[in-house]
Structure formats: C-alpha cells, structure tokens
Amino acid sequence: MQNAILRLLTTLVTLFGVAVVVFVVIRLAPGDPIAMMLPPGASEDDIARLRANYGLDRSVPAQFGIWLSGVVQGDFGTSISLRQDVGSLVLGRLPATLELAGLALILAILLGTTLAVIGTLRRQRMAESAVDLWNGMMLSIPDFLWGLIFIVLLGVVVPLFPISGRIDPSLNPDYATNFLLLESLVRLDFRVTADLLSHMFLPALALALPLSAVIAQVLKQSLKEVMHLDYVVLARAKGFTEITVLFREALRNAVLPTLTLVGVQFTFLIGGTVIVEKLFSYEGLGNLAIDAVINRDLPLIQGIVLLFAVLFIATNLIVDLTYAALNPRLRHG
Amino acid sequence: MSVVLEIDGLEVRTRGGQRLLRGVSLSVETGETHGLVGESGAGKSMIGKAVAGILPRGVTVTDGSIRLDGQDLLALGRTKRRRLVGERVAIIPQDPLTALNPCRRIGGQITDRLIHILGWDAKRARLRAAELLEEVAIRDPARVLNAYPHEISGGMRQRVLIAAAFAAEPALIIADEPTTALDVTVQKQVLRLIGDLQARHGTALLFVTHDMGVVAKLCPSLTVLYAGHVVDQGKAARIFGPAPHPYARALIAATPRYDRPEESLLPVPQDVIDALDREVAQADGAHG
Ligand SMILES: Nc1ncnc2c1ncn2[C@@H]1O[C@H](COP(=O)(O)OP(=O)(O)O)[C@@H](O)[C@H]1O
Ligand SMILES: [Mg+2]
Numbered sequence: 001m002q003n004a005i006l007r008l009l010t011t012l013v014t015l016f017g018v019a020v021v022v023f024v025v026i027r028l029a030p031g032d033p034i035a036m037m038l039p040p041g042a043s044e045d046d047i048a049r050l051r052a053n054y055g056l057d058r059s060v061p062a063q064f065g066i067w068l069s070g071v072v073q074g075d076f077g078t079s080i081s082l083r084q085d086v087g088s089l090v091l092g093r094l095p096a097t098l099e100l101a102g103l104a105l106i107l108a109i110l111l112g113t114t115l116a117v118i119g120t121l122r123r124q125r126m127a128e129s130a131v132d133l134w135n136g137m138m139l140s141i142p143d144f145l146w147g148l149i150f151i152v153l154l155g156v157v158v159p160l161f162p163i164s165g166r167i168d169p170s171l172n173p174d175y176a177t178n179f180l181l182l183e184s185l186v187r188l189d190f191r192v193t194a195d196l197l198s199h200m201f202l203p204a205l206a207l208a209l210p211l212s213a214v215i216a217q218v219l220k221q222s223l224k225e226v227m228h229l230d231y232v233v234l235a236r237a238k239g240f241t242e243i244t245v246l247f248r249e250a251l252r253n254a255v256l257p258t259l260t261l262v263g264v265q266f267t268f269l270i271g272g273t274v275i276v277e278k279l280f281s282y283e284g285l286g287n288l289a290i291d292a293v294i295n296r297d298l299p300l301i302q303g304i305v306l307l308f309a310v311l312f313i314a315t316n317l318i319v320d321l322t323y324a325a326l327n328p329r330l331r332h333g
Numbered sequence: 334m335s336v337v338l339e340i341d342g343l344e345v346r347t348r349g350g351q352r353l354l355r356g357v358s359l360s361v362e363t364g365e366t367h368g369l370v371g372e373s374g375a376g377k378s379m380i381g382k383a384v385a386g387i388l389p390r391g392v393t394v395t396d397g398s399i400r401l402d403g404q405d406l407l408a409l410g411r412t413k414r415r416r417l418v419g420e421r422v423a424i425i426p427q428d429p430l431t432a433l434n435p436c437r438r439i440g441g442q443i444t445d446r447l448i449h450i451l452g453w454d455a456k457r458a459r460l461r462a463a464e465l466l467e468e469v470a471i472r473d474p475a476r477v478l479n480a481y482p483h484e485i486s487g488g489m490r491q492r493v494l495i496a497a498a499f500a501a502e503p504a505l506i507i508a509d510e511p512t513t514a515l516d517v518t519v520q521k522q523v524l525r526l527i528g529d530l531q532a533r534h535g536t537a538l539l540f541v542t543h544d545m546g547v548v549a550k551l552c553p554s555l556t557v558l559y560a561g562h563v564v565d566q567g568k569a570a571r572i573f574g575p576a577p578h579p580y581a582r583a584l585i586a587a588t589p590r591y592d593r594p595e596e597s598l599l600p601v602p603q604d605v606i607d608a609l610d611r612e613v614a615q616a617d618g619a620h621g
Contacts, residue, residue: 228389230431231442237385239419239450248445252436328436328481 011313018309019071019302023064026301033080033296054080056298067302076306077299081292086303090285094307095178096166097277097284101270103181103200104207108269111208112215117251119216120223121242131216138213143272146206147279154202161202164281168195203280207269214265215258222254229253256327263319267312336360337402337505337537338384344396345379345388345561353379353392354561355616361505366531366538368552368569370545370584372601376561377541381507384539386418402504419450423498425508425527429490429515433482440478443497451501465496469526488519492526499530506531509541524551545581545588549573557581562613579605 034050051057055066070077076086119131141149155163167173167180173192175183181200184192226232227250235249236242274286281287285304292300324330338361345354354376361367369377382388384399386406399406401421406414426432433442443465444458453461459478466474469492482490491511498506508527512520528551531538540552548555548569555572557565557580565578572581583601 230426230428231434233387234424234426234432235434235445237387237418237422237424238446239415240445241415244449249434249437253434326436329483 014313015309019306022302022305024060026298027060031296033298036296037080076303079297079300081295081297086299090303090307092178093285093288097273097286099179099181100200100204100282100284101273104204104269105266107204107208108211108215111212112219115216116219116223117246119220120227121246135213135217138209143207143210144275144279146209147203147276150202150206162199163202166199166283171195203276203282206276207272211265211269215262218258218261219254222257223250226250226254252326256323259319259323263315267315270311335363337363339400342397343383345383345392346395348391352561357563359556359566361537361539363537364535366540366552368548368555369539369541369558370543370548370555371558373543375558377558378509381509381541384507385422385424386414419446421504423501423503423506425495425498425506425511427510427513429487429494432494433490435482439480439493443500446501461500465500468530469496488515491515491523495527499534502534503536505537505539507539545585559609560613562616564609580609
C-alpha cells in the first residue's frame with residue numbers, strides 16, 4: 001500500500017516535470033503558431049488579437065498556470081491548427097497507436113523467443129551464428145528504415161499489403177470505440193479484423209524487428225545460463241527432452257531478467273510509432289504528433305507529449321506487475 | 334543377486350583431450366549401497382553424470398560401457414537411452430537450494446516424471462507424491478505439495494528431493510553428496526532417511542561422497558577414486574580393516590569427526606599423493 005502511494009506520488013512528480021520541460025522547450029523553439037494560422041496578408045492587429053485569444057501574449061509561467069489549472073479539471077486546451085479539444089483529439093487517436101504498438105510487441109516477442117529458442121536448442125555452432133547474424137542485421141537497421149524497405153518491396157514492387165491508412169475506407173465500421181481491432185474481434189467481425197491486420201502488418205513488423213532482435217539476444221544469453229542450472233540438468237536426467245526442459249523449466253526463469261530491458265525497449269518502440277505512423281499514413285498519435293509539430297500547435301504538442309509520458313510510466317508499471325506475476329518469490333501467500 | 338549398474342573401462346574426456354575418468358569399472362547390485370569416494374575433483378560426479386546422460390557440454394564418453402539392467406546405454410539411441418534412464422535411474426543432488434525450480438510448485442516437480450515419463454494419471458501421481466512426502470517425515474504433505482521452494486527450509490527441500498527420487502521406484506539412485514550442503518544435525522537425519530528408504534524400497538544406491546565417515550555407516554562396498562582412476566575397490570570391511578590402500582587410509586584419517594569437530598584434519602600426505610601419481614602415470618602408459 002505504502003509502495004503504491006509512493007509510486008503514485010513519483011508518477012505525478014515525473015509528469016509535472018515532463019509538462020514543465022515540454023512547455024518551456026516548445027515555446028523557446030522558433031516558429032509562431034499564430035502566424036501559420038493566418039493568411040499571409042494578415043494585419044498586426046489581427047495577429048495580436050488571435051495571440052491574446054490563445055493566451056499567448058502572457059508570460060510563460062502565467063501561460064503554464066492557466067494550462068495547468070485546465071489540466072487539473074480535465075481540460076487540455078484547444079488545438080490551434082485543428083480547433084478541437086486536445087483531450088478528445090488525443091484520446092481518439094490513442095487506441096490506434098496502442099493497437100499498433102501492441103501488435104508490434106506481440107510480433108517481437110514471438111519472433112524474438114523463437115530465435116532465442118532455436119539458438120539454444122540447436123547445439124551446432126552454425127545455428128547459433130545464423131541467429132547472431134540475423135540479430136545483428138535486425139539491430140543495425142532502425143524501424144523507420146524497415147518501414148521504407150517494406151513500402152518499397154511489399155507495397156510497390158510486390159504489392160502484397162496496403163501501405164497507407166488504418167482501414168479500407170469503404171468498410172467504415174460503425175463501432176462504439178476506436179479500438180477497432182479489439183472491437184472487431186469481440187464482434188466477430190472478421191472481415192474488418194483482416195483488413196485492419198493487413199494495414200497494420202507492415203508498420204507493426206517495422207517496429208517489431210529491432211525489438212525482436214533485442215529480445216532474441218538477451219533471452220538467448222539468459223537461457224544459456226539457465227540451461228546449466230541444477231534443476232534444469234536434473235529435469236534432463238528425469239528423461240525429459242531438451243525442448244520440454246527448455247519450455248517447462250528454463251524459459252520462465254530466463255524471461256525474468258530480460259523483462260526490464262524489454263520494457264525499456266518497448267518505450268523506444270512507442271517512440272518509433274511517431275515516424276512509422278507518418279510513413280504509413282496510419283491515423284494514430286504519432287501521426288498527429290508530427291502534424292502538431294509542423295503546425296507549431298503548442299496545446300496539441302503539449303497534450304501528446306504528456307500522453308506519451310503516461311504511456312512510458314504505464315509500461316514500467318506493467319513490467320513490474322508481470323515480473324511479480326511470473327516470480328513466485330515476489331507473490332504473497 | 335542381479336547387477337543393476339555395471340560400468341566397464343569407462344573413459345571420459347574433455348574436448349581438449351583431458352582425461353577425467355581413466356578406465357573406471359564398478360558395479361552395483363540390486364538393493365545394494367555402493368560408496369564412491371575420493372577427494373573433490375576426483376571425478377565422482379562425472380561417473381554419475383555419465384550414467385544419467387547429463388555430462389556437461391564438451392565432455393564425452395570416449396571408451397568403455399555402461400550397462401543398466403543389462404542394456405548397454407552407450408549403444409542405445411538417444412531417445413531410447415533418455416527414456417530408459419528416466420524410468421530406471423533417479424538422482425539425489427548435492428545442493429537442495431539449486432536443484433528445485435524456483436518458479437514451479439513442489440508437487441509438479443515430484444509428479445512430472447511419474448506423469449510424463451511413466452505415464453501415470455495425475456491423481457495417482459499426486460497421491461503417490463503425498464505418500465512419499467509422509468515417508469520422508471514431512472508432516473503436512475498437502476501444504477508442501479502446493480508450496481514453492483522458497484517457502485520451505487533447506488533440510489525440507491532435501492527431503493523433497495529424496496521423496497522425488499524414490500517416488501518413481503527407480504532401480505538405481507545416484508546420490509551425489511546429498512548431505513554436503515546441509516548442517517551437521519540435518520545431515521544425520523537425511524542419511525538415516527536415505528538408508529531407511531533404500532532398505533524399504535530395495536533400491537540400489539550409488540552413494541557419492543568425500544566423507545569416509547558416511548561411507549563407513551552406509552556402504553557395505555565401495556570404490557575409491559583418485560584423479561579419475563580407481564585406486565581401491567571392494568568390501569568396506571576390508572578397506573576399513575587393518576591394511577587398506579594408503580590413499581584410503583589417508584582419506585579415513587582426513588574424515589571430520591562429528592564428536593570432535595575442533596580436531597584439525599590431516600591432509601593426505603605428500604608421499605601418498607606422489608605414489609598415486611606414479612601409479613596413475615603407469616596405468617596411463619599401459620593404456621596408450
Ligand atoms: N564442464 C567441465 N568441463 C571440463 N572439465 C570439467 C567440467 N566439470 C568438471 N570438470 C573436471 O572434471 C574433474 C572431475 O570433476 P567432478 O566429477 O565434478 O569431481 P568430484 O569428484 O568432486 O565430483 C575435475 O577435475 C573438474 O575440474
Ligand atoms: Mg562432485
């Protein structure tokens with residue numbers, strides 16, 4: 001309980017710090033949001049009036065005070081470029097990004113674990129070298145480059161997958177939430193599911209490949225150590241096959257030390273959605289973030305960054321909970 | 334009496350060519366307890382590992398044979414050998430703290446072999462596990478079966494491992510220094526327990542230890558190992574008698590006494606070591 005309270009407090013302090021830093025930095029950056037909104041011939045008076053309208057004529061601390069008192073009441077301000085409520089804009093885009101990042105994480109875990117298991121089970125040097133080589137390649141190419149490669153290869157040269165958007169507009173599902181993938185699964189609306197997945201596959205894979213290599217490498221190392229432990233050797237002597245021993249005795253124990261790192265890497269993956277979503281014109285938070293920056297849309301940037309910060313903190317929390325769930329020594333009773 | 338385990342001329346080498354076992358021969362009869370003694374590093378554990386098929390990476394059997402129930406293990410295919418050993422051999426490991434999986438409940442770690450290797454149904458395996466826990470004097474079997482290893486004491490974990498070894502009614506149990514990691518009072522209990530269970534179940538026992546005191550109590554026959562080389566072998570009565578091999582005598586002298594632990598231990602004398610090294614070198618020369 002005490003832990004939970006402490007954690008909540010540090011979370012609030014972290015978020016406050018992030019808010020302050022971002023607030024100041026984006027106001028120091030060159031470019032005037034108001035000038036970009038108005039047609040080229042606008043008068044000084046018009047500009048001044050609009051600045052006052054958005055409160056941009058006040059000092060930075062005063063602006064921050066106004067913004068913060070709004071946030072406390074759940075009001076994140078109004079987007080300058082889109083003239084909509086920042087809170088609902090950002091929350092409306094969040095599900096698309098969560099689904100993309102979630103799918104990428106699943107792909108990365110499946111791929112990374114498979115590679116680690118193959119590298120561990122096959123005792124031949126060849127298999128291990130092949131896995132290492134593959135990992136090195138995955139790690140040296142960043143997610144957005146993978147995105148470009150996929151767009152060219154699988155979107156243009158051999159057009160297997162759609163390379164733009166989240167869903168075929170003609171489907172236009174009338175859903176209650178913006179968690180389209182999850183809702184289509186719940187509704188057993190598999191035509192929509194399939195279309196969503198085909199749109200998400202390439203961007204998710206681009207995000208997943210570097211993470212899969214990290215998982216493969218760290219997990220393989222961890223497995224290698226665990227496979228020599230007494231209880232694993234003992235299980236082998238009980239007559240179990242190598243693969244059973246690996247999955248039943250070793251994997252869970254090997255996963256534990258890799259979790260924290262995978263959590264950190266997953267926050268990088270969330271960061272990676274910004275460019276990858278833009279590349280694939282995927283209507284998520286990242287895509288919105290780039291437009292917001294281009295338009296110097298200060299309230300929107302502020303809102304998006306804060307939400308990303310919340311996502312990072314949530315990732316850490318989930319890692320800790322998973323760790324406790326997998327490790328009986330941390331459980332009660 | 335039939336022979337359960339018969340090792341003949343066993344050679345084990347590292348990939349680099351270092352000889353860890355030099356033509357070891359020994360046999361264990363049904364229901365018999367055979368002691369395997371020698372200083373640390375002599376290769377005692379390697380013998381057990383070679384039998385169980387769990388030699389470390391880079392260490393292999395290069396010559397000799399291991400017969401289990403008359404079947405030559407080294408001539409069997411990998412799958413057949415794994416199954417046969419899984420059915421007929423069990424190990425009581427040295428360190429109870431590392432020999433149980435921290436992420437699995439005790440119950441599953443006792444019953445997994447019964448269910449998946451011997452093909453019992455889960456309910457029967459569970460009953461059997463509870464029965465065995467009672468046999469090793471664990472008062473609350475149901476609770477222990479559901480516990481994780483960290484929730485029970487070290488002595489209790491060793492008794493769990495003993496129960497797990499006997500649960501499958503193996504023909505042979507290899508106990509590799511099963512009491513070394515325990516404190517002295519628990520050691521005695523555990524030794525008595527192993528002896529009792531072994532007598533009751535009629536299991537053959539290969540008892541590995543560096544402690545001559547334990548061998549004297551438990552093993553009617555023994556093999557003395559030095560640097561992978563059998564230096565003496567036979568009935569305990571002879572080896573503990575008036576004229577043992579000088580190395581065996583040195584080991585006996587080096588045995589800590591529970592009643593007088595403060596007494597300083599005598600190291601194996603240098604002239605005995607030198608004589609042994611000459612003996613080993615000679616045997617190696619003869620071997621090629
Ligand atoms: N994985 C390994 N690779 C190579 N040599 C090993 C390995 N493990 C043990 N050895 C060597 O094998 C010899 C016998 O070891 P072991 O059977 O464990 O001795 P002990 O009689 O104490 O049980 C020792 O000299 C040890 O250094
Ligand atoms: Mg040993």
